[in-house]
Amino acid sequence: MAAAHLARRDPAPGEAGPACPDALWCAQDRVVEEFAMNQPIPPYLFAFAAGDIGFRDVGPRTRVYAEGGTAMLDAAAREFAGTEEMIRVGEALFGPYEWERFDLLVLPPSFPYGGMENPRMVFLTPTVIKGDASGAQVVAHELAHSWTGNLITNKTNEDFWLNEGFTTYAERRIVEMVQGEERAALNTGIGWRGLNEEMERFKDNMEFTKLKPKLAGIDPDDVYSQVPYEKGFQFLWRIERQIGRPAFDEFLKKYISTFKFQSIDTETFLEFLKANVPGIENQIDLKLWVEGTGIPPDAMEPVSTIYTKIVSLAKDFNAGRMPREDEVADWHGQEWELYLENVPKAVEASQVAALDARYRLAESRDWEVKVAFLQLAISSGCKEYFGEVEKTLKQVGRMKYLRPLYTALVQGTGRDEEKMLAKRIFAEAHDGYHPIAQGVVESILSKHS
Ligand SMILES: [Zn+2]
Structure with a gap:
């Protein structure tokens, strides 16, 4: 149950309206369902779903919902069994989980995204159910939105990186805790590659390689890219490297508790950063990161043994050598994906x-x-x-x-x-x-x- 269900009742006088020709909407036995959403949200996070939907409880505050009967629900419940552990990790890193419920709804395959972070009930593509718990990374991303990019949302779409850059950073911190450093580094490596590909894609229109691009008159869906995610991630990771992880974690917690349930812009973030990390503007070229095109020189390719190994195996393929069985024995989907892309x-x-x-x-x-x-x-x-x-x-x-x-x-x-x-x-x-x-x-x- 996403928003709290208060009541199912008969229509009050005036609610039912007069008879109308559409029997579907004007049936005699119409009922009114009442829900309450106590946490304030911007309109883009409002969503509802209807269907022949079943559910399974997979944790004290998590239920998996899906159409498609028992088999689908069983598979989804198995895939997302680790959700409560991830919520606890998120709370340890970023502060209390403020939305009470973290339910998951598996949508039909036509859903155009990996997931959508609708508060209290995340919507997911069925393609994340792979039978090997790797879909957990998409869940980690949507869960991370509970702190970054739902609790604090971007004021305009030009500040979209505040949602997705922070969430990508938070997602990788959760993945690192739950699945280990190597997996998080691999995830970062795939992101780094994606970011570089976007530079190629936008080489004739570098505006869209900016962290804060000018979007007047532009449909954000047309220029949707990895830039706000991965350049945003790189920016935050750069700050973390500058001030050290413990200090950055403190900063993050303070940022989240200061601006929770508000929509802010990039300038507000920068002011807060400069106020809380004195002198940061002398150590990092904030203007270059936010307003500059391309990838700043102090961005960093992640160091990951698996990543390096995979990239070198991919190069060998060009020279005619296929990876051996023992080299791919412990590869999951992500390793293959990276290999094939390289x-x-x-x-x-x-x-x-x-x-x-x-x-x-x-x-x-x-x-x-x-x-x-x-x-x-x-x-x-x-x-x-x-x-x-x-x-x-x-x-x-x-x-x-x-x-x-x-x-x-x-x-x-x-x-x-x-x-x-x-x-x-x-x-x-x-x-x-x-x-x-x-x-x-x-x-x-x-x-x-
Ligand atoms: Zn996201």
Whole structure:
């Protein structure tokens, strides 16, 4: 139960309205459900869900809700069994959990995001249920929003990094406590790579590489990127390195308790930072970080043994060497994802097929792995995977998967077959996508038509 349910009652006089022609909405036996939401929230965090929804309790303040019956609920309950532990870790790091409930709602596959941090009840894509508890990282992110980016929200979309940069930082601190430093560093490594790719994507429009970009007249969905997440994370990590973790943790707690249940802008944050960390503006070029384009020189690529190993194995692939079984024995989806993303974009088609023959990546139950592989298959011209690409694009509507697959299909020159395939699949899959996802795919297709 998200907002507290107060009552189910008959309509009071005046609430039921006169008879109207739509029987669905004007049925005689209409009831009124009353809810109370005691914590103040900005309107973008208001959401409601309706459906044939069942639930399982997975912790003292967490219930998992889902459609799809027992099997789906069992899988979701297993995947999210560690939620209470994460909430406690979050409380130790950032202060009390202020929202009472932390429920999780698993949505249908057309949900365009990984998760949405609606307070008291987070909405999640079903693609995070992988059977290996790695979906916990998405939950860690949405949970982290309970302190950063729900408790303190951004005043305008230009300050979006205040939500997502802080939340990415908080997410990695929770992951570090629950899953260990190596996993957190790997997570940071994937983020670092994503940030660098955004610099390439926006190389002709560097405004959107700023932490605080100018967005007048621009639909934020059109320029949605990893920049507020990863550059924001890098900025906070830079401050942490400057003043040390204990001092930064104290600062964070004070920041959260000072501004909780308020919406603030970047300038307010900077004033608070300078007031509480005297002299910080002489040690870090705050103006460059906030108003500058690109990645500041004092940003840092994470040091992670797994990360380094994976990147070097990916380089070997180009030279014709596939990773051995013993080298990938303890890889999860994230390791494969990073590996595949680091393999050069156009390798020999036969090499790609050989990799899949050995490790069955196209059939992976992990969507991150499957999509990263299919992206490589498309850019390497492996037409035998187009059937799997089509199936995938018709099964999910999460933009994290639609964007790279459609982009891979339409990019490059002299590839009319792929472009036509992309258009046909989109025409057929269109109605199953969320309107925001439809818009994103349309803009990808029109850019390369
Ligand atoms: Zn977020």
